[in-house]
Amino acid sequence: MSPATNFLPALTGSFSTPAAGNPTGAMMEAAYDHHGIAARYLNCEVAPQDLGDAVRGAAAMGWLGFNCSLPHKVSVVDHLDELAPSARLIGAVNCAVRRDGRWTGENTDGQGFVASLQEVRDVAGQRVLLLGAGGAARAVAVELALAGAVEIWICNRSVDRAAEIAALVDGSTPARCSVLPWAAPVQVPAGATCLVNATSLGLPGTGTIEVSYAGTEPALIVCDVIPNPPDTAFLRAAREAGKQTLDGRGMLLNQAAINLRLWTGVDPDRQVMGAAMDQAIAGWEHP
Numbered sequence: 584m585s586p587a588t589n590f591l592p593a594l595t596g597s598f599s600t601p602a603a604g605n606p607t608g609a610m611m612e613a614a615y616d617h618h619g620i621a622a623r624y625l626n627c628e629v630a631p632q633d634l635g636d637a638v639r640g641a642a643a644m645g646w647l648g649f650n651c652s653l654p655h656k657v658s659v660v661d662h663l664d665e666l667a668p669s670a671r672l673i674g675a676v677n678c679a680v681r682r683d684g685r686w687t688g689e690n691t692d693g694q695g696f697v698a699s700l701q702e703v704r705d706v707a708g709q710r711v712l713l714l715g716a717g718g719a720a721r722a723v724a725v726e727l728a729l730a731g732a733v734e735i736w737i738c739n740r741s742v743d744r745a746a747e748i749a750a751l752v753d754g755s756t757p758a759r760c761s762v763l764p765w766a767a768p769v770q771v772p773a774g775a776t777c778l779v780n781a782t783s784l785g786l787p788g789t790g791t792i793e794v795s796y797a798g799t800e801p802a803l804i805v806c807d808v809i810p811n812p813p814d815t816a817f818l819r820a821a822r823e824a825g826k827q828t829l830d831g832r833g834m835l836l837n838q839a840a841i842n843l844r845l846w847t848g849v850d851p852d853r854q855v856m857g858a859a860m861d862q863a864i865a866g867w868e869h870p
């Protein structure tokens with residue numbers, strides 16, 4: 584896309600509710616400015632019953648694409664024309680892309696996590712203990728498996744949800760995937776090289792997850808998907824146990840960068856987007 588030569592920007596944005604706490608627009612518009620892309624990112628409050636109209640409206644206005652966040656990640660599938668392979672496996676979409684008059688649904692949450700982990704550790708060959716079985720955990724599990732993790736254990740308070748993801752990943756990807764019982768403290772299986780908190784524990788007003796680090800691999804890396812606050816009690820405890828840690832900002836940043844590339848074809852400058860994200864997170868209060 585060329586720099587602005589007229590007064591008509593390309594449009595992108597997000598549909599969710601509540602939308603007010605979504606900091607993604609700051610990152611996107613910083614990248615658009617930096618790369619001279621004549622586009623805007625509009626953060627839109629969209630109620631569940633209005634989602635179909637919003638998607639048709641975006642098509643009518645020629646949007647390049649949109650993100651959808653809670654509560655639309657699953658229901659938006661009914662309003663799209665096709666799904667990318669990993670979005671089909673995950674069963675949820677966080678990024679829709681308009682190509683040749685058709686909407687394709689992508690899921691870049693898990694891809695964002697994998698890109699963030701890849702910056703510090705080769706994902707191929709990892710043996711991962713994944714805590715949680717909600718939407719984020721499902722996306723992370725599928726993308727880790729597709730990126731070459733060889734073994735994934737899913738550990739979740741509600742065991743049925745863990746079993747569903749384990750069956751999906753074990754049956755549809757090359758990775759081995761099984762369920763481990765939820766326990767306090769969480770026991771890290773022998774040989775695990777990566778531990779990921781993909782639960783919502785760590786958000787303000789929630790608790791944390793105790794982990795027994797005795798006997799774990801010295802190289803075990805401990806990751807959290809929560810971007811705000813980035814330095815969770817889960818990560819602090821891991822550092823106290825001598826473990827390398829990775830916070831949830833990289834996942835947020837990388838999924839946004841992937842979305843922007845899908846819409847515009849430009850691979851954006853992560854430093855520019857990261858600086859805008861950090862500034863937005865500093866002023867971002869959870870509802």
Ligand code: NDP
Pocket residue numbers: 692695714715716717718719720739740741744781782783784786808809810831832834835836838
């Ligand atoms: P969901 O509501 O789909 O899932 C929540 C998960 O947390 C479930 O596994 C749930 O277990 C578990 N959980 C919640 N409360 C407790 C508790 N008291 N004790 C034990 N387990 C609990 O949420 P999402 O998957 O959409 O989001 C999870 C986290 O991921 C959020 O913190 C969100 O901020 C983060 N996220 C980060 C992104 C990023 O870009 N960095 C992108 C998307 C999400 P159960 O099944 O038993 O209820």
